[in-house]
Amino acid sequence: MRREEIVQTYHLKGNPGQGLALATFGFFVGFAAVSLFGPVTNNFNHLMHMKGLLLGLLIAAPNLSGSLLRIPFGAWVDKAGGKKPFIILLLLSLLGMAGLTAILFFYYPRGITLNMYPVIFFFGLLSGCGIATFSVGVPQTSYWFPQKKQGLALGTYGGLGNTAPGVFGMILPFALAALGLTASYAAWFVFLLVGTVIYSLFAQDAYYFQLAQTGKSQEEAKQIAQDLGQELFPSGKMKEALRISAKTPKTWLLVILYFTSFGGFLALTGWFPTYWNQYFGLSAGQAGLLMALGFSILASLVRIYGGHLSDKFGGELTAVLSYGVVLSGALILIFTHNFWFALFGEITVGIGMGTANAAVFKLVPKYVPQAPGGASGWVGGLGAFGGFVVPPILGAFTDLYGKKGYAAGFWVYVVLAAIAIVTSFILRRSAQS
Structure with missing residues (x-):
């Protein structure tokens, strides 16, 4: 049968372009849930008077859940397809946003004290569930595309989805001026709610999963999907996907790489507004714009070309x-006291991280083709864990060295980048042998 006849016979929906578009949209929406959290922690800090370590932990809270939940949810895609895990993570993120909005509505500013730290931290964790959608969208997208198109498809997915913090970082100063902090958070909550509904109505899993959900056997579903051009297929079990990918040594090399590039990206998305505000004395709005334009959006868009x-x-x-x-770029940020050189350093780091992020996920289906969902969970989850680990370390530098610590903290990125370079060389040599 022709492709059109097969699709009509089995009532299949969607195509690779639509699959990529909806996965990207869902990730963008989920990431938007935490785009306000970094900036709002500065407001909380003025009221709670946190030490640098506590401030770093609070900024990083969404990255904890957003990283570790990637492991089981990314692997779950190999069993259930991407749509169901995606929706659950978006709903958890909605709960977090609702809780933070309620705190702002009932307690901000006079009721915000250090005693509320655990509650704010908890809702920050829930909000971060939207970040975990990344490792769901990666295999969801991979299953739609042939191997030769994985780099561009995944680069587009990750690149456009990652623009969320930057886009909303640019909007935030204007929203705060027009609406105030509480109403801005409420508006972000409504956006997340609407986005979740849109994704739920229109997203589709790749053909294999659609066929499996109608009761077709694995063999029959695979054969039909192959006739439609699908090349990647799951092992079929969540634990099996995690086990297979965990037993592949190169999965762990990819984790090391992603810890630096995407974990580092998450950490600096939350940290750069604080850096510009505290080290150079810029306003919160100016600091947010510099983070958005000079780092977050740039790194995200570069990721698309990095896939190419x-x-x-x-x-x-x-x-x-x-x-x-x-x-x-990290070395520039360490040694410069000049605003323009620091901005150049930020831009340099953003270009490097964006390109590296695309390179890593080009390699995931190459090295773990039998369980890309499981590998995506390990790489995306433990890699993104850097977004939780790094900010408290950066905060500790400020506790130790005061204002100078905002520059000295970038030694962390020098060390991480050096380790990543060595790891990349190991992978390159193994590919050539």
Whole structure:
């Protein structure tokens, strides 16, 4: 039968373009849930008078859930497809946003004290569930596309989805001026709610999962999906996907790489507004715009082209060069006291991280083709855990060195980038042998 006849016979919905668009939209919406959290922690800090370590932990709270939940939910895609895990994570994020909005409505500003830290931290954790949608969208997108198009597809998915913090970072100063903090949070909650509904109504899993959900056997569903062009197929069990990918040594090398690039990206998305505000004395609005334009949006859009470079030159070589760029930018941020050089350093780090992120996920289906969902969970989850680990360390530098600590903290990225460069070389040599 022709493709159109097969689709009509089995009542299949969607196509690769729609699959990519809805996965990207869902990730963008989920990431938007935490775009206000970093900036609002500065407001809370003025009222709660936190130490640098506590401030770093609070900024990083969404990244804890957003990273660790990627592991089981990414692997679950190999069993259930992407739509169901995606919706559950978005609903958990909605609960977090609702809780934070309620705190602002009933307690801000006079009722916000250090005693409320655990409650705010908890709702920050829930909000971060939207970040975990990334590892769901990666295999959901991968199953729609052939191997030769993985780099560009995943680069587009990750790149456009990752623009959420930057886009909302630009909108935030205007929203705060027009609506105030509480109403702005309520508006973000409504956006997340509407986005969740849209994703739930229109997103579709790849053909194999649609067929499996109608009762087709694994073999029959696989054969029909292959006739429609699908190349990647799951092991079928969540635990099996995690086990297979965990037993693949290169999964853990990819975790190391992603810890630096995407974990580092998450950490700096929350930290850069504080850095610009405290180290250079910029207003919260100016600091947010610099983070958005000079880092978050830039890194996200570069990720799209990074996918193209990874398809053309290979993910391994692209990673080596990208982490070298990250290291260079971190050194600039350490030693400069000049605003323009610091901005150049931020931009340099953003370009390196964006390109590296694309390179890493070009390599996931290459090295773990039998369980890309499980591998996506390990790499996306433990890699993104850097977004939780790094901010408290950066905060500790400020506790130790005062204002100078905001620059000295970037030694963390020098070390991480150097480790990532060595790891990328190991992968490149293994690919050539």
